[in-house]
Amino acid sequence: MGPFQTPWLTFFAWIVIGGSILLAIAWSVFGF
Amino acid sequence: MSDTAIYVLVLTVYMLLLVGIGVLTSRRMRNSEDFYLGGRSVGPWVTSLSFVAAYFSSVVIIGGGAFGYRFGMSTLWIGASNVLIGIALVWMVLGRRIRLFTERLGTMTVPGFLAERFKAKEARVFAAFVIALFLIIYNVSILKGMGHAFEGLMGIPYIWAVLLSGVIIILYVSLGGYLAVVWTGFFQAWVMGLGLILLTFAALRAVGGLTEANVALRTMSPGLVNTPGEWGWAGMISYAMIVSFGVWGMPQLMVRFYSIKSVSVLRVGTVVATIGGSMAVLPFLNGAIARVLHPELATADLAIPTLTKAVLSPWGGAVFLAGVIAAGMSTFASVLIITSGAVVRDVVQKGLGRELSERQTVRYSRWVSALVGVVSLAIALRPPALVLVLTAFSWAAIASTCLWPMLFGLYWKRATRWGVLASMGCGLAAALIWIGIGSPFGLHGFIPGIVISLVAMVAVSLVTERLPDEHLDRVWGDG
Incomplete structure (x- = not known):
């Protein structure tokens, strides 16, 4: 069970959203 | 003030602002590139937030809430796939090349790019017809979504709601062209975000927080918090694919990359679009919370309107309604100008070979935008069953x-x-046939459509003659 009583597989959706934002920032700083 | 007066006041101010943007942007209209691409001069903030506004319509907010209500927290994955596949990756993978290639080829539309890139005149007319036909159908569904949102949240009769919002959009698109579309879209993205954030805070407070919502949902049914839960993998993944990967072929979204001032716009734009697009997850979350607070609704489509009335004050409700309407209007406007471009640029000018001066093109484009808008509006007032399907x-x-x-x-x-x-x-053909035989296995027609389309692309290309090197060098900028 992940944070907020969310099953991990469902909580991973929140991680994907945060990860997408970090990926976009990393791309614009390093990959552009 | 009565509730209705508050709603009318907020909406009137809002509609006047939109028309004002249309009038202001109409002053910079000299040629067809101004009308369809804003003279390729758009910066990062307007490009990225108007991309988000064009991507999400009212259907996403009300319908996303309905999905969350029916299937619970696993629908957060739809929002996550929107952000990763539908925004972040699109901007990183397609943005730069679309901007550079379309400028080298001198095209303003998706059918135009395909025709020039592949030296295939047939592709232009075929793509323009498919785009015009199905975007008008898409527009009908957007208008319908707005009409029902007005009706559900404000009690305005459906017909008046459709007429009011439709006429305002047609006015500012015909006046200001692409710049009016992206500037109103930029403004509307903020209204959408504000409305969704207001609703989310109020809903979380009403339910006692995210932990409480999850615990309450699990006691109702574990399938409401697990992934894929009550939805099942096939339905969930094929739906996530169509609404996220589908973006990669949508002209009203691809055109945002045609119109950027320079490639460096993508640097800030990618980050802003990804953060702004994260609001896509909120309708699903609110739908799931509505399931806790109002488990006995007649239909799932009532989830968001019911939740709004329960947790927001009249002022908050008016702002949220403005957000829902903003989502619909910005998408409708983006689609309208693309449809007009397909008809005027690709069918009339290039397909039929009509010679038009730049001034005539702008005038034609304005009238065709208005005409396509009126046709969508007329169909939306009483949509035939086939259109709805x-x-x-x-x-x-x-x-x-x-x-x-x-x-x-x-x-x-x-x-x-x-x-x-x-x-x-x-x-x-594959997508339409799959839909025609009733979408077997609960699989969306998008999946067979893109699989067959991919196989045909690779197989036929490998056995036919490649394009001349000098043409490819020019497109790739190697020449």
């Missing part, structure tokens, strides 16, 4: 036709004229 597949039809030709056109030098024609024809 097709609205669920408008994205599938366009993406099956345009997605691989766009992607391969930007990345694969070996793609050929016949490959692209086979890909478009077979992809569209």
Whole structure:
């Protein structure tokens, strides 16, 4: 069970959203 | 003030602002590139937030809430796939090449790019017809969504709601063209975000927080918090694909990359679009919370309107309604100008070979935008059953036709004229036939459409003659 009583597989959706934002920032700083 | 007076006041101010933007942007209209691409001068903030506003319509907010209500927290994955596949990756993979290639080829539309890139005149007319037909159907569904939102949240009769919002959009699009579309879209993205954040805070407070919502949902049924839970993998993944990967073939979104001032716009734009697009997850979350607070609703479509009335004050409700309407209007406007471009640029000017001066083109484009808008409006007032069935597949039809030709056109030098024609024809046929036989296995028609379209693209390209090197060098900027 992940944070907020969310099953991990469902909580991973929140991680994907945060990860997408970090990926976009990393791309614009390093990959552009 | 009565509730109705508050709603009317907020909406009147809002509509006047939109028309004002239309009037202001109409002053910079000299030629067709101004009308369709804003003279390729748009900066990062306006590009990225108007991309988000064009991506999400009222259907996403009300319908996303309905999905959350029916299936629970696993629907957060739809929002997550929107952000990763539908925004972040699109901006990183397609943005730069679309901007550079379309300028070298001198095209302003998706059918135009396909025709020039593959030296295939047939591709232009075929793509323009598919885009115009299915985007009008898409527009009907957007208007319908707005009409029902007005009705559900404010009690305005459906017909008046559709007429009011439709006429305002037609006015500012015909006046200001692309710049009016992106500037109103930029403004509307903020209203959408504000409305959704207000609702989310109020809903979380009403339910006692995210932990409480999850615990309450699990006691109702574990399937409401698990992934894929009550939805099942096939339905969930195929739905996530159509609403996220489908973006890669949608002309009203791809055009945002045509119109950027320079490639460096993508640097800030990618980050802003990804953060702004994260609001996509909120309708699903609020739908799931509505399931806790109001478990006995007659239909899932009532989830968001019921939740709004329960947790927001009249002022908050008015702002949220403005957000829902903003989502619909910005998408409708973006689609309207693309449809007009397909008709005027691709069918009349290039397809039929009508010579038009730049001034005439702008005038034609304004009238065609108004005409397409009025046709969508007329159909939306009393939509025939067939149109309603097709609205669920408008994205599938366009993406099956345009997605691989766009992607391969930007990345694969070996793609050929016949490959692209086979890909478009077979992809569209596969999607429509799959839908016609009743979508077996609960699989969305988008999936067979893009699979067949991909196979046709690669197989036919490999057995037909490649395009001349000098042409490819010019497109890739190597020459």
